[in-house]
Amino acid sequence: MIQPQSSLVVPMLAPEAIECLEGELVAETEEFDPAFDFAAIAKTVLKLSEPTAIEGNSQPLVLAQPVAQPVVEAMQQLVAIVAKLRSPQSGWPSDLEATIENLIPYVTEEAYEVLEALQTSSLGSSSGLVAPAATATLPDYFLIEDLIPQWLWYIAKSSYDLMRLLCGVEAKVFQPGQGWQTGALRLVALLTLKLPHEEWALDLATNQPPANNLTHQALIQTEGENFCNQPTGAQRFTQQLLQQMQTVTPEMQRFTEPTAVDCLQPGQAWQSGTVQLQFAFEFTEGTTLTDLTAPNGISAFGTALKGKLTEPAIAQAYFQTQLQPLSVAIAHATAAPEADPASTDLSAVLLSSVVATAEAIAKMIPNATELAPDGPLQPEICVDGWLPQLLWQLTSSSYQTMHLVGGVPAEVLQPDEPWLTGTLRLFAVLEISAPHLNWLFDLSTGQVLKALPNALAAQTLLRVNSSAGRKDLQRAATFLTQLLQPIEVNTPLLQQLLQGTPIALQPPVSDDWSVGHLQLKIGFELISDSVT
Numbered sequence: 339m340i341q342p343q344s345s346l347v348v349p350m351l352a353p354e355a356i357e358c359l360e361g362e363l364v365a366e367t368e369e370f371d372p373a374f375d376f377a378a379i380a381k382t383v384l385k386l387s388e389p390t391a392i393e394g395n396s397q398p399l400v401l402a403q404p405v406a407q408p409v410v411e412a413m414q415q416l417v418a419i420v421a422k423l424r425s426p427q428s429g430w431p432s433d434l435e436a437t438i439e440n441l442i443p444y445v446t447e448e449a450y451e452v453l454e455a456l457q458t459s460s461l462g463s464s465s466g467l468v469a470p471a472a473t474a475t476l477p478d479y480f481l482i483e484d485l486i487p488q489w490l491w492y493i494a495k496s497s498y499d500l501m502r503l504l505c506g507v508e509a510k511v512f513q514p515g516q517g518w519q520t521g522a523l524r525l526v527a528l529l530t531l532k533l534p535h536e537e538w539a540l541d542l543a544t545n546q547p548p549a550n551n552l553t554h555q556a557l558i559q560t561e562g563e564n565f566c567n568q569p570t571g572a573q574r575f576t577q578q579l580l581q582q583m584q585t586v587t588p589e590m591q592r593f594t595e596p597t598a599v600d601c602l603q604p605g606q607a608w609q610s611g612t613v614q615l616q617f618a619f620e621f622t623e624g625t626t627l628t629d630l631t632a633p634n635g636i637s638a639f640g641t642a643l644k645g646k647l648t649e650p651a652i653a654q655a656y657f658q659t660q661l662q663p664l665s666v667a668i669a670h671a672t673a674a675p676e677a678d679p680a681s682t683d684l685s686a687v688l689l690s691s692v693v694a695t696a697e698a699i700a701k702m703i704p705n706a707t708e709l710a711p712d713g714p715l716q717p718e719i720c721v722d723g724w725l726p727q728l729l730w731q732l733t734s735s736s737y738q739t740m741h742l743v744g745g746v747p748a749e750v751l752q753p754d755e756p757w758l759t760g761t762l763r764l765f766a767v768l769e770i771s772a773p774h775l776n777w778l779f780d781l782s783t784g785q786v787l788k789a790l791p792n793a794l795a796a797q798t799l800l801r802v803n804s805s806a807g808r809k810d811l812q813r814a815a816t817f818l819t820q821l822l823q824p825i826e827v828n829t830p831l832l833q834q835l836l837q838g839t840p841i842a843l844q845p846p847v848s849d850d851w852s853v854g855h856l857q858l859k860i861g862f863e864l865i866s867d868s869v870t
Contacts, residue, residue, distance in 0.1 A: 374538060376545050378604050380483035382531075384613060387598035406459035409452065410654070413661060413696060416448040420693065421700040437567035438694050449692045456665050482540075486529070488737065489615060490542050492590050493527055495734035496583040498727060499565060500525070503579070504543060511621045512557040512569065521623040523558065525579065526551065528618060533601060533611040552619045565694075576617040582691075590615065643721040643777065645770070646842035646851065655830040656717050659731065660695055662828075664688060721779065725768065728858070729781040731832055732766055735825045739764065742821070743782050749801040749809075750794065750864050760866040762802060764821065765791045765859075768835070772843050772854035793861035800862070814862050822860070832858060 422428055423444055424436055434440055442449065494501040503525035512518045527542045541548050552558075554573035560566045566575060584591045596612035603609075647653045702717040733740040748762035766781040767790055778787040794800075796815035803809055826833045835858035843854040 374547050376540070379538070379540060380481065380486075380545075381604050382482045383479050383602040384482065384485070385479050385600040385602075387600060387610075406455070409455040409459055409661060409665070410657060412448070412452045412455040413657075413692075413699070416445060416452055416692070416696040417700045417703065419445050419448055420696045421703075424697070424700065435568065438565075438690055438697065439568055441697070442689060442693055445693060445696075446689075449689055449696075452664075452692050452696075453688060456661075459665070482529070486540075486542050486545070487741070489529065489590070489593075490527065491733075491737050491740050492587050493583055494730070496586045498730050499563070500579060500583065501730050502726075507560060507563060509566070509621075510559045511552065512559075513552065513621075514555050519621075519623045521621055523560075524620045524622075526618045526620050528616040530614045530616055531599075531601065531611060532596070532614075533609045539616075548618060548620070550620045550622060552621050556619070556621075558619070572619050576619065580617055642846040643770070644844040645719045645721060645724075645854070645856065646844075647717050647719065647839075648842050649839050652831070652834045652839040652841075652856075653716055655834040657699070659829060659831040660699055664691060664695065721768075721770070721777075722784075725779055725781055725784055728768065728832070728835075729766070731829045732781065732825065735828050736821065739821050739825075745865070746802055748864070751799040751801075752795060753797060758864060758866045760864050762800065763791075763863050763865060765793075765861055765863050767791070767859045769857050769859055770841070770843065770854060772845075772852050775843075775845065775854075790859065791861070791863040793863060798862075818860070818862065836860065 420441060423430060423441060430436060490504070494504055503523075504527065506522050506524040508520070509523035510518055510520050511523065524543075526548055528539045528548060529542055530539045531537060539548055540546075552572045554571070556572040557569040558566045558572055558575055559569050580594055584594060593613065593615040596614045599611060599613045601609050601611050647656055699717070702719065729743075733743055742762065742764035743766065745761040745763040748760065750758045750760070750762070752758075763782075767787065768777075768779045768781060769790075770777045770779070778790060779785075780787055794814045796813065798814040799811060800814055800817055801809050801811045822836075826836075835856065838855060838857035841854050841856040842851045844851050
């Protein structure tokens with residue numbers, strides 16, 4: 339019979355605690371000005387009262403080295419134990435749900451070994467983090483319409499789970515006076531502005547005031563996710579997500595508290611106030627994921643195509659990609675000027691993330707219970723579930739990449755052609771081939787393509803808006819190389835996919851595995867709208 343390793347207490351909500359909420363309905367959501375005019379809000383100018391340093395290229399600090407081998411070995415040991423605990427032969431108590439919170443007491447020692455290896459790796463490497471090539475301050479003046487996509491990008495890149503919550507997930511929610519309901523749960527990122535005689539809140543994803551927000555007393559529960567596997571208070575969960583974002587994305591930390599700004603709204607005089615980023619949850623009863631329109635446009639195409647990463651290089655890159663968010667979080671914390679490296683303790687924040695990562699890996703590795711610290715890794719992937727993860731890795735590499743994946747206005751001049759204007763799009767297509775079979779999956783749309791997009795030639799000249807507001811003229815090959823640099827540093831998995839790798843494939847209508855090939859192809863295409 340398995341036994342917990344320690345007396346670590348994982349908070350649980352007893353049935354009677356849930357019942358006592360039935361008669362309560364207290365809304366903590368603040369009331370904001372109903373006269374909401376997004377057109378005016380978008381053109382509102384803000385000026386920070388105290389300038390803040392930001393990265394000049396809008397990119398995060400990145401790891402210079404791959405995740406260290408001791409970290410990989412410690413995680414593989416944890417993966418094997420988690421897999422054993424979840425196996426039918428483990429002796430897991432029949433009355434105890436195998437949630438992340440309930441797994442932690444049984445793997446505390448191994449989880450701490452992973453954290454210690456991550457922290458030691460971060461502290462022991464003089465080049466653990468690479469600072470951006472240049473730093474700057476926020477512009478003296480900036481429009482709210484320019485701030486919205488930047489904040490959304492910083493939030494989404496903090497973690498894949500945060501990105502998914504921004505898009506929406508299926509969940510069960512308990513609300514006082516209403517009981518348990520099933521529907522769609524969405525994380526709402528709110529930009530709030532408070533002025534002497536006016537205040538409003540803006541949902542960054544919809545550009546509308548918040549609606550259907552859960553109260554602090556609400557309880558959230560999901561199935562098959564890395565979060566809220568047991569009833570979790572909405573207030574506690576939003577605090578955890580904010581803390582996670584601040585740990586991984588310190589650029590946003592100051593805005594989680596009221597930040598002094600000077601504000602100029604169209605038709606009004608300058609006013610002093612505060613701006614703040616807040617999290618809330620929106621819940622729509624009865625809505626399913628198929629009813630939601632995700633910001634990235636991903637749609638499930640139901641191929642049920644499975645792959646097995648049999649090559650050591652791609653398997654190791656996949657494994658390191660799973661560990662990298664944890665490594666980045668610790669590297670950021672230990673690199674902070676106010677941090678004491680000898681005493682930095684992130685266990686309270688990251689322990690559940692370590693175990694959740696181990697569980698996710700265990701589910702994707704056959705015979706994970708037999709996994710040795712130096713044993714071979716052969717993760718199994720389901721393609722339709724893998725595509726949004728790859729897209730998240732791609733768009734998280736830089737703010738500019740995120741914009742280009744969606745498409746930006748541009749002018750293009752190709753040899754022997756006139757100037758063309760249109761939308762320049764960075765396409766990313768995952769090509770999976772096997773004898774007599776070939777799939778082309780567009781990461782940004784989730785669609786199966788009949789052919790690769792018509793890529794612009796390397797010598798094509800592009801004229802697009804730069805981050806400084808001017809239009810830079812450069813060759814397509816040079817521009818693409820600049821975009822690929824942070825991808826190759828940040829995401830070893832995408833780097834391996836760009837080079838191409840063998841893969842074992844199991845088509846939807848077969849139980850047999852066959853040898854195939856996997857490659858990510860990235861380039862520019864122009865969706866032309868005129869000829870000049």
